[in-house]
Amino acid sequence: MSWSAELAEALGRENVITDPARLRTYECDGLTGYRVQPAMVVLPRSAEQVAAAVRVCAGHGVPFVARGAGTGLSGGALPVADGIVISLQRLRRVVEVDPVNLRAVVEPGVTNLDISKAAAPYGLYYAPDPSSQQVCTIGGNVAENSGGAHCLKYGFTVNHVLAAEVVLADGTVTTLGGDSAQVPGYDLLGAFIGSEGTLGIVTKVTVRLLAKPAAVRTMVADFATVAGAGDAVTGIIAAGIVPAAVEMLDNLAIQAVAASTESVYTPDTVAALVVELDGPPDDVAEQFDEVQEICRQHGSTKIMLARDADHRALIWKGRKAAFAAVGRISPNYFVQDGVVPRGRLAEVLGRIAAMADDAGVRVANVFHAGDGNLHPLVLYSEAEGQHDRAERLSTQIAELCVELGGSLSGEHGIGADKACSMPRMFGEDDLATMLRLRTAFDPDGLCNPGKVFPTPRLCGERPGPYRPHPLEEAGVIERL
Amino acid sequence: MSTVTTYRPAALAELRDALVDSARAGERLAIAGGGSAAAWGGAPRYDAVLDTTAMSGLIAYNPTDMTVAVQAGMPFAALQETLAGNGQWVALDPARAGTVGGLVATADAGPVRHAFGTSRDCVIGVTVVLADGTVARSGGHVIKNVAGYDLAKVFHGSLGTLGVLAEVVLRLHPRPAATATLAVPCDAAAAFDLGGRLVHGSLEPVAVEWCDGTLLARFDGTAGGVEDRGRRAMALAGAGAEWLPGDDHRAGARWSAVADLVRGADGDTVVRLGAAPDRAPSLAALVDREARAHAVDAALTSSPFAGAHTVRLRGATAAAHAAVVIALRTEFPATTVCRWADGLHDELPAWGEPPPAVAVLRAVKRAFDPDDRLGSGRFAPWF
Known part of the structure; x- marks a missing residue:
C-alpha cells in the first residue's frame, strides 16, 4: 500500500487533506515569503493518531512537519514538498x-x-x-x-x-x-x-x-534620544531592579501606532520606554518610584503612569499593535529578531540607523529592551524595487547582532529563515555536535528537515518578499 | 598497585589535547571537579582521571549585562564571592561546595530552586x-537566545558521561536589598498547607523548605516590601512562628541545617528525589515509617513546590539503608543516591526504575561518546 493510502487508513479519510486548494492553507507559516505545498496534510484527533501517522512516515521514509497555529515567524512549520504536515489543531483539550x-x-x-x-x-x-x-x-x-x-x-x-x-x-x-x-x-x-x-x-x-502578582504598575517614559532610553534601561538594571517588562519604541514605530490605533504615546518623541513592574505591592511601589527617578536622571522628557488596568491595556495595545501598524506606513517590511548584550543597545541602534541610511531604506524599532532582543522592521517597497537591498540589510542586522556578541534570534527561531546565517554564529564543530543530538532523536532526519541547520539546497534558494499572514491582516495576531 | 593517570588541563586547548591523548590511549576517563558529587549514582570504571580544577578562571564578567563566563572548574563559591562585589549572584544556593561545571553536571540546586529553578535555568551558554x-559551543552570552540546540541542557545532569564542560556562561540576578526568613515548627502536612497559602497569597517567597520539622520560607525584596510581607506571612503562620530578618546567624543557622542535611557525613546515605508537590506529606510519612521499620535515623528536607527532596539516612547497617532506599524508589522512581553508606553498593543497584525515555538517554550517550569512555558505568544498569 502507498504511504498516502496507509495514512488515510490509519487516520480515516476525513482526517486527511490532499486537495491542492485546501493544501494551500498550509503552504507557509507566519514567514509568508517562504511557501511550499506539502504532499498531504493530516489532522489527527489523538496522540495515538499522531504516533500512527509518524509510524507510517518512518516506515516509508516520508518527512513530516508538525504544525500548530502556523504563527511562527521563521518558517519553522514550512512544509516539505514530498512530505506531510501533521496539524495538531484538533488536539486542543x-x-x-x-x-x-x-x-x-x-x-x-x-x-x-x-x-x-x-x-x-x-x-x-x-x-x-x-x-x-x-x-x-x-x-x-x-x-x-x-x-x-x-x-x-x-x-x-x-x-x-x-x-x-x-x-x-x-x-x-x-x-x-x-x-x-x-x-x-x-x-x-x-x-x-x-x-x-x-x-x-x-x-x-x-x-x-x-x-498572579499582587500588584502591577506600568509607565511610559519619553526620551529625546535613543541612546538616553538605552542608558535608562542599563540604569534600571544596574539598580538591581528586575522589571516584568521593558520595551522600547522609536519614533517611526510610534508614528505607525498613531496611524492605526488610539495611541497613548507622545507623537513626536524620539523614543519611548514602556516599563512594567509586578510583584508584592510595597516592593513594586518602592521600585516604581526608583525607576521614574532613573528615567529622569537619564534625560526622560516626560513620564506617563498608567492610571488603571484600562489605561495599562491601552499602552500594551499600542505596543503590541506596532508591528501590524507598520503596514500603514510601509507597503512591505522584513522583521529581524537578533539579540545583543544589553550594554550594547545604544551602539547597535546607532549602527542599524547608519546601515539603513546607506541602504536607503527606513528601519523602525520596537523591541524588548530589557533583554536586548531587537525587532528591527526593515521597511521597503516591493513596487519600487527595494526588496533585495532591504533583505540584505535585514540579514546584515541579524549578523551584526552576532558580531556584537549576541544572537541571531531571541525568540522567533532559526527555522528556514536564518538557517543560512547559522555559520556566522556557530562553527562547524558546534553544528556537527548539535547534529549528533538530532541523530540520537531522529537518525533518518525525517522530522522537520531543512530547518535550523544550513543546507546547500536551502541556502542556495532565495525567498520571496514578505506578505502579511492572513491572521495578521485580520488583526488577530501581531508580529512581535 | 596500579597508578592512575591524572590529566589536569588549565586551558581549553589543553583539555582538548587531554581528551585526544586519552582517546588514542583508549583510556576510560572519570571527570572530576570539586569531588563533592563523585559518588552520585554508579561508581564509574576508569583508567585515568580528568581533573577540571585547574580550569578555574573568570573569562568575562560584564556586570551591566548581568552575565558571567567562567571556566567550568571554578569553585562555585569563589564565583559568588566575585559577583557579590557588584551586588549580583547566580541565583542558586547548592549545599555542596563544588565547581560550576559540577553544578551543571549534577543538576544540583538548593532551596531557592523554589523561585529560580536549577542550573538549567541559569546557564545560557556552554563550551x-x-x-x-x-x-563545541552552544548558546551564548545573551539571556534570550533560541539559535541552535541548547547543548547545556543535555549536559545538565550528565554526571560526566557525555563530555567535559569547559566553559559555562551564566545569567545573574541582583542581590536583594533585604531578606528575611519565616520559621514555623510544624509537620510536613501543615508545612505544605502553609507553604501553599504563602504561594497562592502572592507573597512570593524565593524559598519554601520543610526541613526536619520546621518550615522555612525566605523572602527577598526591598526593605519595606520584605517587612510588609513579613507581617502578612506571620499572620498566616499563627502562633509559634518566628520572623528572622536579614542573613544573620539566626536565619543563617536555619538554612545551614538544610545544607548540612543535604551534604550528609561519612557513613550516611543521602538520597535526592523528585515528586509532585502534594506528595510531600506522604513522602515524609513514608520516610518516618521506613526509618522506624529498619531502625535507621532518617531526616528529610523538602522544597515541596519545586518537588525536590533529600533524605539522609544515618546509623544501622547498609542492608537497612538499602531497604529504605528501595522503599523510596518504589514510590518515587526519580531517585538519585548521592552518598553511599559503607557497603551499600553491595546491597543495591546504583539506580532504580529508569525514566520512560531511557532509550533516548542511551541514544544520546551513544551519539556523544560512542566508545563509552567517559564516566563508564555511572548510569549502570540503565546504560
Whole structure:
C-alpha cells in the first residue's frame, strides 16, 4: 500500500487533506515569503493518531512537519514538498488544571492564552506571553521555546514546562521530564524545547502555573534620544531592579501606532520606554518610584503612569499593535529578531540607523529592551524595487547582532529563515555536535528537515518578499 | 598497585589535547571537579582521571549585562564571592561546595530552586569537549537566545558521561536589598498547607523548605516590601512562628541545617528525589515509617513546590539503608543516591526504575561518546 493510502487508513479519510486548494492553507507559516505545498496534510484527533501517522512516515521514509497555529515567524512549520504536515489543531483539550500542584496538563493545540484562562479561576496564570498568544499554541511554543514581553523576569517556555509526552521520529511515544525538575539523567526535555520541531512532536504538555502578582504598575517614559532610553534601561538594571517588562519604541514605530490605533504615546518623541513592574505591592511601589527617578536622571522628557488596568491595556495595545501598524506606513517590511548584550543597545541602534541610511531604506524599532532582543522592521517597497537591498540589510542586522556578541534570534527561531546565517554564529564543530543530538532523536532526519541547520539546497534558494499572514491582516495576531 | 593517570588541563586547548591523548590511549576517563558529587549514582570504571580544577578562571564578567563566563572548574563559591562585589549572584544556593561545571553536571540546586529553578535555568551558554576531542559551543552570552540546540541542557545532569564542560556562561540576578526568613515548627502536612497559602497569597517567597520539622520560607525584596510581607506571612503562620530578618546567624543557622542535611557525613546515605508537590506529606510519612521499620535515623528536607527532596539516612547497617532506599524508589522512581553508606553498593543497584525515555538517554550517550569512555558505568544498569 502507498504511504498516502496507509495514512488515510490509519487516520480515516476525513482526517486527511490532499486537495491542492485546501493544501494551500498550509503552504507557509507566519514567514509568508517562504511557501511550499506539502504532499498531504493530516489532522489527527489523538496522540495515538499522531504516533500512527509518524509510524507510517518512518516506515516509508516520508518527512513530516508538525504544525500548530502556523504563527511562527521563521518558517519553522514550512512544509516539505514530498512530505506531510501533521496539524495538531484538533488536539486542543485542557486535560487538567491542578491548582494544588501549580500546574496544568494540556494538549498541544491549546492556545497559550487559553491556558491562562483555564487557570484564572484559581488566581493562577501561565507566564510566557508571546504577542500572538491569542492564537499561537502551546505545542508551537514548546517547539520554539517562545518568550514574550515578560520573559525578562519570568523566563521562557523552557522554564515553565515540567513534562512533555512526545512522539519520536520512529513513532514511539515517550515522556520527557516528570513530576518535578528532579528527573535523573540528561535534561532531554530542556533540549527538546526550542528544537523547532526537529526532535519529535509533542502531544501533551505539563506546564507550571504561577500565582498572579499582587500588584502591577506600568509607565511610559519619553526620551529625546535613543541612546538616553538605552542608558535608562542599563540604569534600571544596574539598580538591581528586575522589571516584568521593558520595551522600547522609536519614533517611526510610534508614528505607525498613531496611524492605526488610539495611541497613548507622545507623537513626536524620539523614543519611548514602556516599563512594567509586578510583584508584592510595597516592593513594586518602592521600585516604581526608583525607576521614574532613573528615567529622569537619564534625560526622560516626560513620564506617563498608567492610571488603571484600562489605561495599562491601552499602552500594551499600542505596543503590541506596532508591528501590524507598520503596514500603514510601509507597503512591505522584513522583521529581524537578533539579540545583543544589553550594554550594547545604544551602539547597535546607532549602527542599524547608519546601515539603513546607506541602504536607503527606513528601519523602525520596537523591541524588548530589557533583554536586548531587537525587532528591527526593515521597511521597503516591493513596487519600487527595494526588496533585495532591504533583505540584505535585514540579514546584515541579524549578523551584526552576532558580531556584537549576541544572537541571531531571541525568540522567533532559526527555522528556514536564518538557517543560512547559522555559520556566522556557530562553527562547524558546534553544528556537527548539535547534529549528533538530532541523530540520537531522529537518525533518518525525517522530522522537520531543512530547518535550523544550513543546507546547500536551502541556502542556495532565495525567498520571496514578505506578505502579511492572513491572521495578521485580520488583526488577530501581531508580529512581535 | 596500579597508578592512575591524572590529566589536569588549565586551558581549553589543553583539555582538548587531554581528551585526544586519552582517546588514542583508549583510556576510560572519570571527570572530576570539586569531588563533592563523585559518588552520585554508579561508581564509574576508569583508567585515568580528568581533573577540571585547574580550569578555574573568570573569562568575562560584564556586570551591566548581568552575565558571567567562567571556566567550568571554578569553585562555585569563589564565583559568588566575585559577583557579590557588584551586588549580583547566580541565583542558586547548592549545599555542596563544588565547581560550576559540577553544578551543571549534577543538576544540583538548593532551596531557592523554589523561585529560580536549577542550573538549567541559569546557564545560557556552554563550551564542551567531547570524548573524541571535538570542541563545541552552544548558546551564548545573551539571556534570550533560541539559535541552535541548547547543548547545556543535555549536559545538565550528565554526571560526566557525555563530555567535559569547559566553559559555562551564566545569567545573574541582583542581590536583594533585604531578606528575611519565616520559621514555623510544624509537620510536613501543615508545612505544605502553609507553604501553599504563602504561594497562592502572592507573597512570593524565593524559598519554601520543610526541613526536619520546621518550615522555612525566605523572602527577598526591598526593605519595606520584605517587612510588609513579613507581617502578612506571620499572620498566616499563627502562633509559634518566628520572623528572622536579614542573613544573620539566626536565619543563617536555619538554612545551614538544610545544607548540612543535604551534604550528609561519612557513613550516611543521602538520597535526592523528585515528586509532585502534594506528595510531600506522604513522602515524609513514608520516610518516618521506613526509618522506624529498619531502625535507621532518617531526616528529610523538602522544597515541596519545586518537588525536590533529600533524605539522609544515618546509623544501622547498609542492608537497612538499602531497604529504605528501595522503599523510596518504589514510590518515587526519580531517585538519585548521592552518598553511599559503607557497603551499600553491595546491597543495591546504583539506580532504580529508569525514566520512560531511557532509550533516548542511551541514544544520546551513544551519539556523544560512542566508545563509552567517559564516566563508564555511572548510569549502570540503565546504560
